[in-house]
Amino acid sequence: MLPYLAKRLLLLLPTVLVPVTLVFLMMKLAPGDPAAVILGDSATPAQVNALRERLGLDDPLLLQFVEFLKALVTFDLGESISLGDPVLSTVLSYGVVTLQLTVFALVIAVLLGATAGVMAALFHNRAIDKVTMIGAVMGVAIPEFWLALLLILAFAVTLRWFPVGGYVPMTEGVFASLETLFLPALALGLVQAAFIARMTRSAVLDVVGEQYIATARAKGIAWRDVLQRHILRAASVPIVTVIGLTAAVLMGGAIAVEMVFSLPGLGRLLIQAVTRRDYPLIQGIVLIVAVAYVLINLVVDLVYALLDPRVRYE
Amino acid sequence: MTNNSSLVASPSAADPVLSVQDLSVSLPVRGSMLEAVGEVSFDLRRGQIRGLVGESGCGKSITATALMGLLPPGSTTTGRADLEGDDLLGLSRAAREQRNGRKLAMIFQEPMTALHPMLTVGYQVAEGMRKHLGVGKREARERGIEFLHRVGIGSPARIWGSHSHELSGGMRQRVMIAMMLACEPEVLIADEPTTALDVTIQAQILDLLQELVQDSGTAMLLITHDLGVVAEHCDDVTVMYAGRVIEQGSVQQVIHAPKHPYTVGLLKARPNREVRTQKLESIPGRVPTLDMMPSGCRFAPRCPRAQDTCAEEPGLLPQGHEHQYRCWYPVEEGVTK
Numbered sequence: 001m002l003p004y005l006a007k008r009l010l011l012l013l014p015t016v017l018v019p020v021t022l023v024f025l026m027m028k029l030a031p032g033d034p035a036a037v038i039l040g041d042s043a044t045p046a047q048v049n050a051l052r053e054r055l056g057l058d059d060p061l062l063l064q065f066v067e068f069l070k071a072l073v074t075f076d077l078g079e080s081i082s083l084g085d086p087v088l089s090t091v092l093s094y095g096v097v098t099l100q101l102t103v104f105a106l107v108i109a110v111l112l113g114a115t116a117g118v119m120a121a122l123f124h125n126r127a128i129d130k131v132t133m134i135g136a137v138m139g140v141a142i143p144e145f146w147l148a149l150l151l152i153l154a155f156a157v158t159l160r161w162f163p164v165g166g167y168v169p170m171t172e173g174v175f176a177s178l179e180t181l182f183l184p185a186l187a188l189g190l191v192q193a194a195f196i197a198r199m200t201r202s203a204v205l206d207v208v209g210e211q212y213i214a215t216a217r218a219k220g221i222a223w224r225d226v227l228q229r230h231i232l233r234a235a236s237v238p239i240v241t242v243i244g245l246t247a248a249v250l251m252g253g254a255i256a257v258e259m260v261f262s263l264p265g266l267g268r269l270l271i272q273a274v275t276r277r278d279y280p281l282i283q284g285i286v287l288i289v290a291v292a293y294v295l296i297n298l299v300v301d302l303v304y305a306l307l308d309p310r311v312r313y314e
Numbered sequence: 315m316t317n318n319s320s321l322v323a324s325p326s327a328a329d330p331v332l333s334v335q336d337l338s339v340s341l342p343v344r345g346s347m348l349e350a351v352g353e354v355s356f357d358l359r360r361g362q363i364r365g366l367v368g369e370s371g372c373g374k375s376i377t378a379t380a381l382m383g384l385l386p387p388g389s390t391t392t393g394r395a396d397l398e399g400d401d402l403l404g405l406s407r408a409a410r411e412q413r414n415g416r417k418l419a420m421i422f423q424e425p426m427t428a429l430h431p432m433l434t435v436g437y438q439v440a441e442g443m444r445k446h447l448g449v450g451k452r453e454a455r456e457r458g459i460e461f462l463h464r465v466g467i468g469s470p471a472r473i474w475g476s477h478s479h480e481l482s483g484g485m486r487q488r489v490m491i492a493m494m495l496a497c498e499p500e501v502l503i504a505d506e507p508t509t510a511l512d513v514t515i516q517a518q519i520l521d522l523l524q525e526l527v528q529d530s531g532t533a534m535l536l537i538t539h540d541l542g543v544v545a546e547h548c549d550d551v552t553v554m555y556a557g558r559v560i561e562q563g564s565v566q567q568v569i570h571a572p573k574h575p576y577t578v579g580l581l582k583a584r585p586n587r588e589v590r591t592q593k594l595e596s597i598p599g600r601v602p603t604l605d606m607m608p609s610g611c612r613f614a615p616r617c618p619r620a621q622d623t624c625a626e627e628p629g630l631l632p633q634g635h636e637h638q639y640r641c642w643y644p645v646e647e648g649v650t651k
Contacts, residue, residue: 210427211422211424211427212427212428212429212431214422214428215422215428215430215490215493216430216441217382217383217414218384218419218420218422218494219414219415219419219442219445219493219494220411220412220414220416220442221441221445222411222445223407229433233432233433308431308432309431309477310431
């Protein structure tokens with residue numbers, strides 16, 4: 001296990017370097033002169049040139065890349081043009097909201113999706129299976145933002161169980177915070193739950209038909225243990241794969257849901273940054289999201305190795 | 315084994331451990347129920363090895379899975395299978411979980427897929443003992459390692475912590491045998507235990523099984539399509555064709571004086587060491603599928619001796635005899651040799 005972990009961590013560096021390079025190139029290729037954008041419309045060409053000099057925009061591309069990497073290593077992502085604050089701290093403070101939302105949604109998606117999937121598989125071709133799968137197909141088909149609106153209409157406007165929007169930080173009360181996050185997390189989580197349910201169902205169905213399950217039953221192992229220790233153990237690998245995918249997709253879905261519920265998350269920050277052409281900020285957000293993707297993949301790979309000895313063996 | 319089998323072969327011999335009477339199994343096929351196996355009866359005594367022989371699709375494995383309670387959902391059974399006073403066919407799930415592994419166990423054909431890929435060998439061997447014998451983790455480990463040693467695994471303590479993908483096919487089948495014999499069941503069903511293995515390993519595994527079964531007094535139902543294996547390792551044999559027992563008796567009787575034309579055909583289809591030049595014979599046609607069963611004798615469409623009478627299915631005769639066959643026109647002695 002340890003050599004595997006070391007190998008995976010070592011591979012992390014080149015993996016992170018790819019999105020970092022892409023973000024750098026994206027900024028260079030983007031139309032418009034950053035110096036002109038920063039100074040605004042009233043700037044004179046002399047002022048723009050002076051700023052270009054100061055920002056090193058006239059240096060060779062490779063040199064600029066090295067400077068960019070140097071700054072990254074010291075966690076310096078520059079300053080936001082529109083807000084004037086350091087990019088990193090801004091991105092992190094908005095990122096916390098998105099992280100909470102995503103984790104909450106993931107918990108809902110996994111609990112609901114995995115349970116429904118296992119039930120559907122165990123009652124294969126029976127009523128539970130059919131109802132669950134119809135629900136799952138509908139769930140996969142519904143866009144998050146629309147589901148978000150429906151949930152607001154039902155639970156916030158009509159029933160008044162939850163706030164319509166807004167955000168209370170964890171530091172001002174965990175319960176109040178969860179209350180503001182519940183509907184957005186549900187909107188995000190339900191769609192992914194549907195996805196996980198379908199995957200779990202087929203994974204469990206595959207494993208139930210395996211010879212080694214017949215072996216366990218021939219040994220007289222109690223059905224509960226056959227399910228928990230034999231079936232779910234083997235089905236866990238594809239389920240973890242889909243959960244990893246889900247975690248990544250959730251970050252994308254979070255953007256829309258954050259807008260609907262006016263949550264101060266990365267999604268809203270990104271849209272602000274784009275509309276104001278705040279390049280350093282866009283760069284910072286894209287970078288953080290890319291790194292998060294890479295980290296999620298790493299976690300999934302490590303979980304694989306924990307679950308399946310054959311992965312460690314390679 | 316053959317030496318004392320002649321002593322216990324008389325009708326007054328010890329009561330059977332397992333007595334299957336008139337077993338039939340129906341499987342759901344595309345919405346309708348089709349009988350896959352019918353009128354199957356045989357006994358197993360302590361220490362006895364009974365071969366169950368036939369071509370693929372003749373119902374051998376269905377018979378075994380029915381006894382183990384592992385039939386696909388929706389299947390139905392009739393008849394009885396008595397094991398120490400219980401009817402195996404009518405067990406509740408809880409009762410079944412008490413019997414499987416403890417009273418009867420089964421070894422599967424494919425050791426590659428029969429072991430769980432993510433659980434250690436040790437866990438899988440210990441699991442049954444911990445459940446049925448109520449032993450603790452440490453005792454299960456001690457007993458398990460001893461069992462692995464007995465099935466011929468060189469460094470059992472090392473193998474204990476390994477996973478199936480680290481073992482060869484032969485090793486996996488040895489682990490499987492240790493796993494299934496760990497609780498010393500009364501009856502062991504071995505479903506073509508060597509078909510998936512290298513030829514050199516096959517004989518070793520069969521010898522090992524025979525030795526272990528004799529030492530412990532376990533009765534074994536050895537499913538195979540190889541009459542050579544039957545001649546070498548079994549006391550008695552049941553030959554199945556298209557879901558029916560068509561001949562059964564002692565190995566001596568069935569192999570050396572077969573009565574049913576199908577058994578004769580099977581014997582002729584075997585390579586023979588003495589007569590090398592002779593071309594191997596095959597039985598023309600194939601085993602009928604479940605939805606295309608002939609109404610009379612099921613072998614009649616392929617039988618060289620079939621006559622009009624064969625439009626009616628014969629019973630297993632003569633009743634009460636050890637050597638029985640399901641044929642209107644049994645082959646006279648001496649025909650095969």
